[in-house]
Amino acid sequence: MKIALIGHGAIAGYVAANLPANSRLVGAICRPGREAAARSALSAVPALSVADLPERPDLLVDCAGHAGLRAHGPSALTAGIEVLSVSVGALADTGFCAELEAAARAGGTRLCLASGAFGALDALSAAAMGQGLAVTYTGRKPPQGWRGSRAEEVLDLEALAGPVTHFSGTAREAAQAYPKNANVAAAVALAGAGLDATRAELIADPGVTANIHEIAAEGSFGRFRFQIEGLPLPGNPRSSALTALSLLAALRQRHAAIRI
Numbered sequence: 001m002k003i004a005l006i007g008h009g010a011i012a013g014y015v016a017a018n019l020p021a022n023s024r025l026v027g028a029i030c031r032p033g034r035e036a037a038a039r040s041a042l043s044a045v046p047a048l049s050v051a052d053l054p055e056r057p058d059l060l061v062d063c064a065g066h067a068g069l070r071a072h073g074p075s076a077l078t079a080g081i082e083v084l085s086v087s088v089g090a091l092a093d094t095g096f097c098a099e100l101e102a103a104a105r106a107g108g109t110r111l112c113l114a115s116g117a118f119g120a121l122d123a124l125s126a127a128a129m130g131q132g133l134a135v136t137y138t139g140r141k142p143p144q145g146w147r148g149s150r151a152e153e154v155l156d157l158e159a160l161a162g163p164v165t166h167f168s169g170t171a172r173e174a175a176q177a178y179p180k181n182a183n184v185a186a187a188v189a190l191a192g193a194g195l196d197a198t199r200a201e202l203i204a205d206p207g208v209t210a211n212i213h214e215i216a217a218e219g220s221f222g223r224f225r226f227q228i229e230g231l232p233l234p235g236n237p238r239s240s241a242l243t244a245l246s247l248l249a250a251l252r253q254r255h256a257a258i259r260i
């Protein structure tokens with residue numbers, strides 16, 4: 001399987017270093033001027049667009065975040081190249097979501113969203129087939145996990161004495177306001193009750209060392225709670241290691257004769 005990546009950061013680095021044996025990296029799409037950085041991070045041929053890749057990939061894996069999916073997702077899909085993405089929150093923009101859907105249909109392929117830093121999405125999807133699904137998502141990270149996010153506008157992250165909720169709203173609002181931190185909120189919402197009906201709370205907590213994601217779900221099926229304490233990737237305290245592992249799991253599943 002020929003794989004190209006978008007991005008050359010913490011997630012891309014982990015994926016590139018751990019590709020399954022049946023896969024080969026054909027290139028990495030980066031921003032203009034970042035070719036040398038991409039080459040040295042991944043030992044991959046850098047490219048500025050899908051058309052610029054040295055070989056046509058079977059799969060384009062977006063590890064770059066919302067900007068990378070926006071820039072390269074539609075062209076890859078239109079060209080019939082399947083895309084696997086961590087940038088789930090980008091779909092909170094209804095216009096962009098429609099553009100991706102139209103591109104996938106035009107290209108006869110699909111966009112697959114990684115389960116990312118969270119899980120239980122299968123249970124949420126099943127629960128959404130019943131009635132009255134209500135879901136609340138809470139994302140709790142140590143202060144350094146919120147650096148570079150909107151939390152810095154409302155909090156002094158260095159001076160927190162205890163946990164502070166810096167966002168409370170819908171999953172759609174969270175995903176758009178926190179593009180590097182609330183992809184899980186969007187994934188939970190898309191799998192379950194939807195972006196506008198799913199509640200999201202984001203908390204900076206100096207008392208934790210892990211990225212803690214939790215949902216409480218209730219409906220005609222019954223109820224469940226699910227929590228993950230995710231350890232961050234070495235290269236980026238914002239991103240949980242499970243995100244990169246979820247991409248590797250999706251690669252493995254893609255060719256499995258029996259899927260779960």
Ligand SMILES: NC(=O)C1=CN([C@@H]2O[C@H](COP(=O)(O)OP(=O)(O)OC[C@H]3O[C@@H](n4cnc5c(N)ncnc54)[C@H](OP(=O)(O)O)[C@@H]3O)[C@@H](O)[C@H]2O)C=CC1
Nearest residue numbers: 007008009010011030064065067068116117180183236239
């Ligand atoms: N679904 C989920 O559960 C999760 C999703 N994520 C998403 O994954 C993203 C990446 O995470 P992570 O690897 O830790 O972040 P990093 O900051 O370590 O890496 C991001 C990489 O993407 C590159 N990039 C940014 N914009 C573009 C673009 N337009 N075209 C090509 N490359 C681009 C950056 O390049 P440069 O150095 O030039 O800026 C950098 O190499 C997060 O921003 C978040 O949106 C993260 C965690 C969980």
Ligand SMILES: O=C([O-])CC(=O)C(=O)O
Nearest residue numbers: 117181182183184239240
């Ligand atoms: O990696 C994580 O813990 C979650 C994250 O950043 C996101 O949801 O975008």
